Amino acid sequence: MSTPPAPPVPPALAAPASPRAALIADTAIALIAERGLRGLTHRAVDEAAGLPTGSTSNHARTRAALLAAALTRIAEREHADFRPLQEENPPLELLLEVTATGVHQALTDGLPLTLARLELALEATRRPELRTVYDRLGAGFRALAARLLARAGSAEPERDARGFVRWCEGVIFDSAAGAGHGHIPTPAELRAEAARYLAVLLGEPRS
Structure with missing residues (x-):
């Protein structure tokens, strides 16, 4: 089986247009994580970021645009955790190690980012324009997986990528906001679980 070509990085994962754009998006993310979507307003972002009134409106004129900017910035920052995996011919060990490290990061230092993303994921079920952004960004991660x-030897990489992403997302939700929030798995636990999951995923017979 030939190796599929490298998936292009989605345009939305490109670097922000300016430091101010990054500051506005990062501040919006922090507000969503702290206050929920009800606490996110253009004025609140200006105040929290220490920017002149109207700065956020100039960057993202509507609430929908502000939500999209925050979601895109989350994807940019999360994507950075997986850049080592884009090396040529990465071994399965590297996939396991970076996955365990990335998931653990999402549940510890990166928890505010994770909570903001979960808030936006739910909002996307009610906003078609945000759903489009969320799905497009998610497709980039699945293509990389x-x-x-x-x-790593998958005979059906697209199918297996969907399953692997579901596993990662399930662990993150359970530990960040679900019934398992009282226990954050260690990197060693995550690595062992991922190894077991991938062993089954890559070795199971196809119907």
Whole structure:
């Protein structure tokens, strides 16, 4: 089986247009994580970021645009955790290590980012325009997972990527906001669980 070509990084994952754009998006993320979506307003972002009144409105004129900017920035920052996996022919060990490290980061130092993303995921179920952004960004991560799993020996990398992303998202939700929030798995626990999951995923017979 030939190795699939490297998936292009979605345009939305490009660097922000300016430091101010990044500051506005990062501040919006922090407010969502702290106060929920009800606490996110253009004025609140200006005040929390120490910017002149109207700065956020100039960057994102509508609430929908502000939500999209925050979601895109979350994807940029999360994507950075997986850049080492884009090396040529990464071994399965590297996939396991970076996955465990990335998930643990999402549940510890990166928890505010995770909580903001979960808030936006729920909001996307009610806002078609945000759903489009969320799905487009998610497709970029699944494409990367499919590429790596193909190199790890998957016969159906796209199918396996969907399953692997679901596993990661399930662990993150359970530990960040679900019934398992009282226990944050260690990197070693996450690595062992991912190894067991991938062993089944890559070795199971296809119907």
